[in-house]
Each structure stands twice: as C-alpha cells, then as structure tokens.
Amino acid sequence: MTQSAKSTERPAILIVGGGLAGLFCALKLAPRRVAVLTPGAVDEGAASFWAQGGVAAAVLDTDSPERHAEDTVKAGAGIVDAEVALGMAREARARIDDLFSFGVPFDREGSNFTPSREAAHSERRIVRVKGDTAGRAIMETLVRAARASSSIELVEGFSAQELLMRDGRVIGLRALHRGGATRDFLAPAVVLATGGIGHLYRVTTNPNEACGIGLAIAARAGALIADPEFVQFHPTAIDIGADPAPLATESLRGEGATIVDRAGRRFMADIDPAAELAPRDIVARGVFASIAAGRGAFLDARVAVGAEFPTRFPTVYASCRTGGVDPVRQPIPIAPAAHYHMGGVATDARGRTSLAGLWAAGEVASTGVHGANRLASNSLLEALVFSARIADDLRDMSEEAPSVQNLDSARAQDALDAALVEELRDVMARDVGVIRDRAGLARAACAILSIEAATTNAQLRNMATTALFVASAALARRESRGGHFRSDFPQADAALAQRSYMTLAQARALAEEAL
Structure with missing residues (x-):
C-alpha cells in the first residue's frame, strides 16, 4: 500500500545509495542531517565492498598529480575532460588522508604509504589494503562511522523507483520497501549514489543492485545523460560460473602475472606492446578473442605470486578455491565481464546534474574524468572527490523540505x-x-x-x-x-x-x- 503524502519522510538531504560515494558524502556533510536510503542493509550489496585494487593517488615523491592526470587522459581515449581530471588528481591525497583519519588501514611502511601499480599507470600509485581488500576495508570503516554518527539516518531496505518532481525541480524520491510498501521521501536536495549497470549483463563482477536504476530515474525525470555507450569490461573475471563473477584484481598483473591461452602462450604481447598492462579495453578484447577462437584464457600467477597467494591476495585466493581452482599451482580461468560504466548522469565539477535539486556521485554519474575507458582504480577516487565536493555544495542549503501539495500517487x-x-x-x-x-x-x-x-x-x-x-x-x-x-x-x-x-x-x- 502506498503511504499518503502526509506521512512522508522529511530528511534535510536525501542520499540514494549506501556505497562509498553515498556514505562518504553523508559523513562529509556532518553535522547536517542526512538520510541514506539503501536497498538492503548498508553493510551488504554495494559494489564498493568488492573493489580490490584500491584508490589511485600520487603519494610517492617520484609521482605527481599532473602525471596521474596525464595517465587518466591517455587511458580515456581522447574524450577525458583534462581540467576535471587534473582537479581530481590534485585532490586525491587529501581524500586518502580523510579515509586514513576515519581509520582505514592502508598498507604502509612506517609513515609512508606503499602503493602498487596497475595497468596504464606510469607510477605505483594504487593505495591499497592487504593487497586486494581495499574496498571492504574502506566500506567497513565508513559503515561504522555512519552508524555512529548522530547526523546520519540509515534507511535500509528501500529501492528507488522514481524521482518526485514539481515545476522542473527534484523534490524527493518514491521508493519501494522490500516488504512491499511504497513510500515518498521529500527533501530539498537529492544525491544519487546508486552505482553502475553491470547486472544488465549476463556476465558481470557487479552485485545484483547494480542494474542502472539511478541513471534511469534521472533520465525519466528529464536529466541529461552522458557517454552511456562506454562500458568497461574487466578482462580478468574468474570464470567459474558464478553470478556475479568474482574478480581477479588487476594488481596481480601489476605484480607480474601473465595472461596465457590453453597451450600456455602469452598472447597479449602480440596485441599491444604493454601486453598484460595495456588498457582494460584492449586486454578485454584480446581475452574475448582467445576464448571465441577456442583457445581459452587464463591468468597465470604461479611465478609472480606463487605460494604467497593466500596472504598477498586473500580475496582472489578464496574465490578461486571456492570455484575449485588452486592459483598457487594452476592458471586461473578468466573471461571479460561487465565491470564499470564510464557513462551516467551528466554532472558539472560540483556534482550538479541538469535538474535543479539533483546531484550525482560515483558510478551513476558521468563527470568527464573517465572518458571512453576508465583508468584503473580511478573509480573509488572519483567517488571520494565528487561526493566531498557535493557535500561542500550542499552544506549551506536550507533545511526546509518542500511541501507535499500536488504530488502524484503511486x-x-x-x-x-x-x-x-x-x-x-x-x-x-x-x-x-x-x-x-x-x-x-x-x-x-x-x-x-x-x-x-x-x-x-x-x-x-x-x-x-x-x-x-x-x-x-x-x-x-x-x-x-x-x-x-x-x-x-x-x-x-x-x-x-x-x-x-x-x-x-x-x-x-x-x-x-x-x-
């Protein structure tokens, strides 16, 4: 049954999605009152939990934000907004410091971060946690902080259905509770942080919730969408028949793992001079072609990682073992999988969409920093940078919620x-x-x-x-x-x-x- 408009919730600011972008924005808005809507419990379901590589940031003396931005532009195949990319790279260290202050246990030696390298990066700049557990470590830290915050209300079990509009302005959201009831949430500002579209594909590394809902509800309300054709297929999803497919992090290739066919031949060197460290789109097509030709595709980390696999890459190791593969002794069967959407709801540098009252951050947004092909580990960074900017943009907004007059019924x-x-x-x-x-x-x-x-x-x-x-x-x-x-x-x-x-x-x- 649909609740009447008179009983609708009135949060000061409504954030739709409890992944990295949503929770970080909510925490940066403190002490402003915020409601965060999530389809399930906030500590489950978000794709951010599954991120293995880490956060890209120039933290070494040999690196710089300018070099990071140059790599981002190069990977983006000619359509990255270079100014926005440089701004993001320059804010990266501050966002890493924010996470560290919240308690994220990044890999360090003494007082220095110990970043790894991933494909298409010219430097080691992937700030990570225990090799391949950055996403989970970051999210567990932010969930604890959000649950402890007096300014954040976690509204769990609600799936977005449509934006509520009046006079061309977003005034709230209609959502469906997992129990079957529909509720209208009214707010002077709505922040979409609903994630990507991977579950629209048969083979994906994304959770079921990543099915493009945020993009759709924004578009159906009249928002402008940018670059929707650009979908990144991760070349090394672990091909064990699981849905979603577990991921073999790109850091494995950064540490020297090779891609081979069934005969043990390294075929990526014939396709691109960077071989396994070529941009993801090139590697994905190479893997796809090898599988289509019947030669199969495998990630071989026996020499590069070997017996250290369980401790250096515990998430990947556990996934492999669940699927009956021992990566210490066997090459890992792989296949390309829908992994990340470079397109999304078009935003400006502050996260504002084309609709008044609506902001977007994270994978649901298209900011211009990814272009046609996202640089590895820039996704978590983009979510952090733009959700922090949105928080700055919203901090002084009036707390008065819109009136409920003339809302359509469900x-x-x-x-x-x-x-x-x-x-x-x-x-x-x-x-x-x-x-x-x-x-x-x-x-x-x-x-x-x-x-x-x-x-x-x-x-x-x-x-x-x-x-x-x-x-x-x-x-x-x-x-x-x-x-x-x-x-x-x-x-x-x-x-x-x-x-x-x-x-x-x-x-x-x-x-x-x-x-």
Whole structure:
C-alpha cells in the first residue's frame, strides 16, 4: 500500500545509495542531517565492498598529480575532460588522508604509504589494503562511522523507483520497501549514489543492485545523460560460473602475472606492446578473442605470486578455491565481464546534474574524468572527490523540505518478471557487449523496447531504460573508441573525439530509427 503524502519522510538531504560515494558524502556533510536510503542493509550489496585494487593517488615523491592526470587522459581515449581530471588528481591525497583519519588501514611502511601499480599507470600509485581488500576495508570503516554518527539516518531496505518532481525541480524520491510498501521521501536536495549497470549483463563482477536504476530515474525525470555507450569490461573475471563473477584484481598483473591461452602462450604481447598492462579495453578484447577462437584464457600467477597467494591476495585466493581452482599451482580461468560504466548522469565539477535539486556521485554519474575507458582504480577516487565536493555544495542549503501539495500517487505495477530480466541480460551480453555491430545493436534496441513495453514493473522498466541508452548511444557512435568497439567501424574517427550527451527522448528516437 502506498503511504499518503502526509506521512512522508522529511530528511534535510536525501542520499540514494549506501556505497562509498553515498556514505562518504553523508559523513562529509556532518553535522547536517542526512538520510541514506539503501536497498538492503548498508553493510551488504554495494559494489564498493568488492573493489580490490584500491584508490589511485600520487603519494610517492617520484609521482605527481599532473602525471596521474596525464595517465587518466591517455587511458580515456581522447574524450577525458583534462581540467576535471587534473582537479581530481590534485585532490586525491587529501581524500586518502580523510579515509586514513576515519581509520582505514592502508598498507604502509612506517609513515609512508606503499602503493602498487596497475595497468596504464606510469607510477605505483594504487593505495591499497592487504593487497586486494581495499574496498571492504574502506566500506567497513565508513559503515561504522555512519552508524555512529548522530547526523546520519540509515534507511535500509528501500529501492528507488522514481524521482518526485514539481515545476522542473527534484523534490524527493518514491521508493519501494522490500516488504512491499511504497513510500515518498521529500527533501530539498537529492544525491544519487546508486552505482553502475553491470547486472544488465549476463556476465558481470557487479552485485545484483547494480542494474542502472539511478541513471534511469534521472533520465525519466528529464536529466541529461552522458557517454552511456562506454562500458568497461574487466578482462580478468574468474570464470567459474558464478553470478556475479568474482574478480581477479588487476594488481596481480601489476605484480607480474601473465595472461596465457590453453597451450600456455602469452598472447597479449602480440596485441599491444604493454601486453598484460595495456588498457582494460584492449586486454578485454584480446581475452574475448582467445576464448571465441577456442583457445581459452587464463591468468597465470604461479611465478609472480606463487605460494604467497593466500596472504598477498586473500580475496582472489578464496574465490578461486571456492570455484575449485588452486592459483598457487594452476592458471586461473578468466573471461571479460561487465565491470564499470564510464557513462551516467551528466554532472558539472560540483556534482550538479541538469535538474535543479539533483546531484550525482560515483558510478551513476558521468563527470568527464573517465572518458571512453576508465583508468584503473580511478573509480573509488572519483567517488571520494565528487561526493566531498557535493557535500561542500550542499552544506549551506536550507533545511526546509518542500511541501507535499500536488504530488502524484503511486501507480499499480506488475511483479518483477524474472524471465524478462534474464532475457534483457542475455540481449545485452550478446549484442551490446565487448564487440558490437549495427545489426546486433538494432536487434538489441528492438528487444529492449519490447521488454519495456511488456511491463509496468518499475525496476524492470528502469533497467530497460538504462539498457536503451547504452544500445542507442552505441548505435550513434560509428567508430571504435575505448570501451566501445564496433566491428563494422573498427577504427577511431578523429571527428568523433568528443563526449556524447542525450535525453531519454533522443535515445528512444535513435532506437526507433534503427528499427
């Protein structure tokens, strides 16, 4: 049953999502009152818990923010906003210090951080925790701090359905409780921190909650979306049949692990001079091609890590052992998996979207720092930097919540059709995946529109909306760049070296034109 508008919640600031971006923003806003909505318990489900590498930051004397920004621009394949990337890199050390002050146990020797190196970084700048446990360590620390904060209300068990609007301004959120009731939450400011879109794909490293809901509800309210075609497929998901697929962190390759085929041949050296340390899109396509050719793909860390695997990379080791693989003695079977979305709700340098009253941070946002291909471990950094900026932007906002007059009531809807969800995931994996072409993308657009028309369920409708953006933007970009590869347009086109922006109406028109 839908609650009446008179009984709606009135938090001062509403943050939708309890991952790194959401919790860090809430903590930086203290002592301002904040409500953080999460679909499950705040200490479960968020993709931030699963991040293995760490936070990219220039913390060594041999490094600099300028070099970090240069690597970011280079990895982004020509469409990174260089000014925004440099600003992020310059704020990185301060955000690391924030986390350390909260109690995150980063790897250190004495008073110095001991960063590792990952693909496409020119320096060792991945600040980590016990090799591959940075995400969990950071999140456990922030969850404890949030639960202890008197200014933060954790509202658990609510899934976003749609933004509430009046006169072109976001005034709150309609959400569905896991018990079945719908509730309207009103606020003078809403911050989307809902994560990415990985669960739209059959093979992904992301949790089930990462299904593009934040992008969709913003777009359906009229927000501008940027760069939705650019999806990063992680080349070394552990291929043991799990959903989501566990990840073999890129740090393994940074420490010398190699990628081989079934015959033990290192094939990435034939594809790129950087071999295993090439940008992720190149490695993902190389792995995809080897598997498609029947040669398989494996990550071999027996020499680089060997007997130290259980202590240096405990998360990866446990995942492998669960799947029946002993990485100390065996190469790890791998496959590309949907991992990170460079696109999202378009924001400015302060995290403001095109809609008044709405901000976005983390993977749901598109700030311009990732371009066509995110540099490894810049994701946690972006979430930290922009959620801190949003907190600064919101700190002086009035605490008065909007009135409830003239709010629409919730509409009846179908139950979630699991078969249609799985159909959508299959369509995205088959036709909007690592390698794309016009025929497949047009086929995907047709299927997505059909799925959207077949349901009134808010979650599935929102999943289809986000899928439509990815397919439509991929149709429109007739070139290959970064995470977007078109086999019918395999080269980059200098004339298209720019970001893409579109509304839902434009995405729908592109899809319908392709039919």
